[in-house]
Amino acid sequence: MTKEEKKRREFIKKMAGLGVLGLAAAAGIYSARHLKAEELKLRPPGAVEEDQFLALCIKCGQCLQVCPYDSIILEGLDGKAGVGTAYIDPDRRGCYLCKAFPCILACPSGALDHEKDDIKYVHMGMAVIVNEKACLALYNKPVPDSAIDAIYEHSLALSKEERREKKIKDEANPSEKRELQVELLKKLEKFRGKDCTICADLCPYHPDPSLAIGMVAKNGGYIPEIREKCVGCGACVELCPTDVLKIVPRATYEEIYGKRG
Numbered sequence: 001m002t003k004e005e006k007k008r009r010e011f012i013k014k015m016a017g018l019g020v021l022g023l024a025a026a027a028g029i030y031s032a033r034h035l036k037a038e039e040l041k042l043r044p045p046g047a048v049e050e051d052q053f054l055a056l057c058i059k060c061g062q063c064l065q066v067c068p069y070d071s072i073i074l075e076g077l078d079g080k081a082g083v084g085t086a087y088i089d090p091d092r093r094g095c096y097l098c099k100a101f102p103c104i105l106a107c108p109s110g111a112l113d114h115e116k117d118d119i120k121y122v123h124m125g126m127a128v129i130v131n132e133k134a135c136l137a138l139y140n141k142p143v144p145d146s147a148i149d150a151i152y153e154h155s156l157a158l159s160k161e162e163r164r165e166k167k168i169k170d171e172a173n174p175s176e177k178r179e180l181q182v183e184l185l186k187k188l189e190k191f192r193g194k195d196c197t198i199c200a201d202l203c204p205y206h207p208d209p210s211l212a213i214g215m216v217a218k219n220g221g222y223i224p225e226i227r228e229k230c231v232g233c234g235a236c237v238e239l240c241p242t243d244v245l246k247i248v249p250r251a252t253y254e255e256i257y258g259k260r261g
Ligand code: SF4
Pocket: 044, 045, 066, 067, 068, 069, 070, 071, 072, 094, 095, 096, 097, 098, 101, 102, 103, 104
C-alpha cells in the first residue's frame, strides 16, 4: 500500500469510526484542507488505481478538451502528481457523468480505462455530509440569488456578458457544450428563492439519481442522505449553496457508511 493510500485509509477509518451521524462533527477535524490535500485529488471517471493513473497519465489534456462541462482541469506547478495531470476539483466544477463518457474515450494512454465507459463501472469517490448545520433545507430557508450567480462563473460556454448579466440566450445552433451548460443553468434558475433540494434534484447519476442521494426529514426540515449508488462525481458539492458536502476520492460507500442493509 502506498503512503497516499495509507493516508486515505486512515482518513476513511476515522470517518467510518465516527459513523454517519458523526460525519458532520468530522468536518471540524477533517475540513477542506484535508479533503483537498494533493494526495486526495478526484480523478476523472474511468481512472485506474491511483498509482497506475499517475504512471499512465501522459498529461495530454485530451480528456478536458472533450469535456462539455469544463469539469476536468490539469494540475499546475504546485500539484504533487506533476504539471498537466488530469483531475477534478468539485468545489469548482463537478463531473456531470455524460452518458457516453467522452473523456474516457478520448484518453489515449489507458489512464482512463476504455472498458469503464459506462455508469455501472464509474467510481470516482463518495460524497459525505461534512457540515449538516449549514444545510438550507434543514431550516427551510430559500436559495439565495448569490448561490445561483456563483455557478455562472464556471460556465465557460457562456460569453463574458452572459456571465456578468446572468442572462442566457437560446442559440439557433448551439454547440453541445453550450447546450448542456445552458440546460444546467436553466435548471438551477428554478431554485432562486425556492426551498433547496439542489443536491438531490440535480445529481447526475443515471438512470435514477434517488439511488445516489435523496432528501430525508429531520428536525422539521430536510437534509440530504447519501446512498449506495453515489459515484462521487462532485456535482452536488459544486452546486450546494452552503458547502454542506465534500467528496472523498476513491472511497466506497462501505468504507464511509459501513455495510449495506
Ligand atoms: S463524464 Fe462528461 S462531464 Fe464528466 S469529466 Fe467526462 S466529459 Fe466531463
